[in-house]
Amino acid sequence: MNPETRVMVNKHGFCYNHFQMLSKANKAQGLALICDTYLSQSREILKKSFDSLLCIKPGRKSNNAVKQFSLDLKKREEGCLICSQMQKRLDRYIYTIIYMTNNDPDFRKALGESKGFCLHHFNELINKANDILGYKDGASFIKYISEIELNNLDRIAEDVLWLTQKYKSENKDKSFKGCEDAHKRTVCKMVGNYRINDPIKEKILK
DSSP states (O other), rough: HHHHHHHHHHHOOOOOOHHHHHHHHHHHHHHHHOOOOOOOHHHHHHHHHHHHHHHHOTTTHHOOOOHHHHHHHHHOOOHHHHHHHHHHHHHHHHHHHHHHHHHHHHHHHHHHHHHOOHHHHHHHHHHHHHHHHHHHHHHHHHHHHHHHHHHHHHHHHHHHHHHHHHTGGGTTTTTTTTTTHHHHHHHHHHHHHGGOOHHHHGGOOO
């Protein structure tokens, strides 16, 4: 890593999911370099709390040392360099979607014919629409994508309902009607593709 990135990694570290992904990548040297300096700085940050734990005595005051360690550890684990970079990129996409929907008729039409968004990203869009477009155009955008979202939630609900009915004995010989993966598509719609094992493969499921 270049020195600037190393400083950022040591300061922010990674969330549980991204640390696990780095571990599963089996790049021993790279992860060892990250862990060496991150652990060293973590120990320095937690040193005072550890010293208090080593001097702990019986009594109610012992809870203070334990609570302080918990607070310091929580603060150390806040943030994730990868998550923050992904959020910056997502913010740019959100801005682009909102701007293009309001200013490009072809894009607006294509969006209207799309499968909408997962609820997580839908929420991001409606929360930033007014800031980007102002209240008048923002309200128009919010209404437009809400209609798209509800139509697609209805579609998903219908598909997953049929999947539940398909497994009844009276329906065993009936067609799946393309709903074999409705359970996966429902998960994608509710929580987003980023929580699916293979987001590239699964992104079309929504």
